[in-house]
Amino acid sequence: MxxxxxxxxxxxxxxxxxxxxxxxxxxxxxxxxxxxxxSPAVKQALIDFINDDQLQVYPAYGDIIHKIADYCGVKPDQVMTTNGSDQGIDLIIRSACREGDEAIIPGPTFAMYHQCAKIENLNIIEPAYSRENGFPKQAVMDAITDKTRLIVIANPNNPCGTPIARNDILDIAKAAPEAAILVDECYFEYTRQTVCDAVEQYPNLLVTRTFSKTWGLPSVRLGYIISGKDNINALLNVRGPYDVNQLAVVAIDAALANPxxxxxxxxxxxxxxxxxxxxxxxxxxxxxxxxxxxxxxxxxxxxxxxxxxxxxxxxxxxxxxxxxxxxxxxxxxxxxxxxxxxxxxxxxxx
Incomplete structure (x- = not known):
């Protein structure tokens, strides 16, 4: 047993x-x-950190939150770092959902959404993308019930690369105020499309991003969540104090300084x-x-x-x-x- x-x-x-x-x-x-x-600047920053004999010291994150917030155009108290965006996805789903809740995850899409939802034993509704019609907005809206606690919107979606209109995302957030609206913007640098500026207006909106894709740093694992201050404070209660490693912060600091x-x-x-x-x-x-x-x-x-x-x-x-x-x-x-x-x-x- x-x-x-x-x-x-x-x-x-x-x-x-x-x-x-x-x-x-x-x-x-x-x-x-x-x-x-x-870039050579990122490599050199990592080499310098290692040569400075700091690997035996617990991480100290300095002003990295302020730098990420400045890059995103949001307030520092609306940002938290995570161990890759995968951890951000997991933290949001774990914190928002209970066993038996309903999750709307349009598909096919990134497998981690389903993995994290299944860990919490959620009932998953999966409206289908199509080549002709793209994001199934109406099917998502029709699937919302009083049991809906999570709606995942990957913008753009993986594997199809389909974008989701900003107004569609905000309409869904408005239609499901009791659900966490997880908007994954891990390909943001390619699209420049975002709803992170709307997190104050929509308290159920949570945006995940990463430095793995365009920044080329998946091996050091640094992602981040953008949401309202209260949401960030709640999620910080769940995330560990040292979940983000120091090498990731050193690399991202250098990357942001050399965009x-x-x-x-x-x-x-x-x-x-x-x-x-x-x-x-x-x-x-x-x-x-x-x-x-x-x-x-x-x-x-x-x-x-x-x-x-x-x-x-x-x-x-x-x-x-x-x-x-x-x-x-x-x-x-x-x-x-x-x-x-x-x-x-x-x-x-x-």
Missing amino acids: SVFKSHISQMGAYKPPLEGRDNHQHLLLDFNERVLPV EYTQEYVKEVIEVSKPMIEAFLDKQKIEYWPSVANYVWVFFKQPSLVEQKLKEANILVRPKMDSQAKLGLRITLGNKQQTTHLIDTLASVL
């Missing part, structure tokens, strides 16, 4: 396909990561690489979902074969099924040179 809750033992762990990934061998277009190294490497990368991905891959797919008459992020969800006639051939060419992509169990390949976009290589390889495979 297990000492744990019965539904926990019956769950499956979220296991991303990390085995065999090697950025020195492969072009990693499978995890929506930044595919170029971080050019992120801004230039985003510009090349969105203005150069994305039009290149879209033009290629259009010419080949291959179906894909319109995306506003650094990835495109492509539906080849033989997706598994295309994935295998790309892998043989040391290019990794991510298989993802739509709500009708149709298999597509989510392909992350890199810089112009990497995208040219991807297109040349796809051309030979097709």
